[in-house]
């Protein structure tokens with residue numbers, strides 16, 4: 019199985035990404051690290067512990083990471099994810115203890131100890147990942163690649179050109195994008211096609227298990243938030259797409275392209291500037307997701323959740 023670490027800020031769609039990473043045997047989840055983003059760090063960490071308990075994976079170590087972006091103040095997404103960061107389902111489960119090390123230290127230890135190069139999947143702001151690369155540059159050689167949900171080849175969702183994860187910590191994203199490591203970017207241009215339709219939500223509920231019911235309730239809450247905020251008929255379930263392409267590379271099509279982070283734009287800070295047509299002459303630094311097999315994606319997520327039995 020492919021060894022992975024999931025760095026996230028749960029978050030409704032992060033919760034589904036985590037269930038996918040624990041429910042599909044093609045990956046082995048070595049550990050989870052949390053970051054402030056959708057909500058404050060205490061809440062995203064608690065949510066990560068609750069989802070691991072729900073997935074029956076309390077043996078996976080969890081460590082809390084950065085409480086704020088590298089520069090400036092944190093702005094959470096309570097309008098989308100609620101006051102808890104995971105509003106909707108009742109999730110009062112006994113959880114395992116947190117690791118008594120930081121996220122960066124847990125990642126360093128897991129990457130160093132793994133006999134095979136590790137795939138780092140990030141579904142929140144890139145603060146922890148940037149700190150890892152800056153503090154322990156030697157781990158770079160032990161990473162297979164970094165796959166992150168963030169940015170877009172098109173427009174943003176938090177400002178007209180800023181996607182939430184990148185805009186929350188553009189300096190961290192800039193460090194990761196200029197790291198020279200193999201990178202895969204899963205942006206809104208594909209995740210806005212992974213829509214949890216009513217039929218999809220009912221299929222999760224019909225699994226008849228607690229993880230199935232919680233998934234349905236998470237997507238139902240998410241649907242309300244996306245309807246109110248963006249006028250979407252069905253909510254886009256962003257983060258599991260980043261896990262899906264690691265499990266099955268045929269689900270997402272990528273193209274190699276130069277990507278830069280706008281750090282200073284008057285109106286466009288946090289934009290991912292993707293040179294799809296090679297106009298700048300810059301070298302490609304990212305495999306950029308451009309297409310998704312939506313049916314295959316939902317089949318994968320549904321069958322992974324179906325295996326979970328807390």
Ligand code: BDR
Pocket residue numbers: 029030031032056095098141142167175181182183256257
């Ligand atoms: C990203 O922002 C967060 O709200 C979601 O969890 C996802 O990672 C989408 O822009």
Ligand code: CA
Pocket residue numbers: 026027028029031032056141142257
């Ligand atoms: Ca997220």
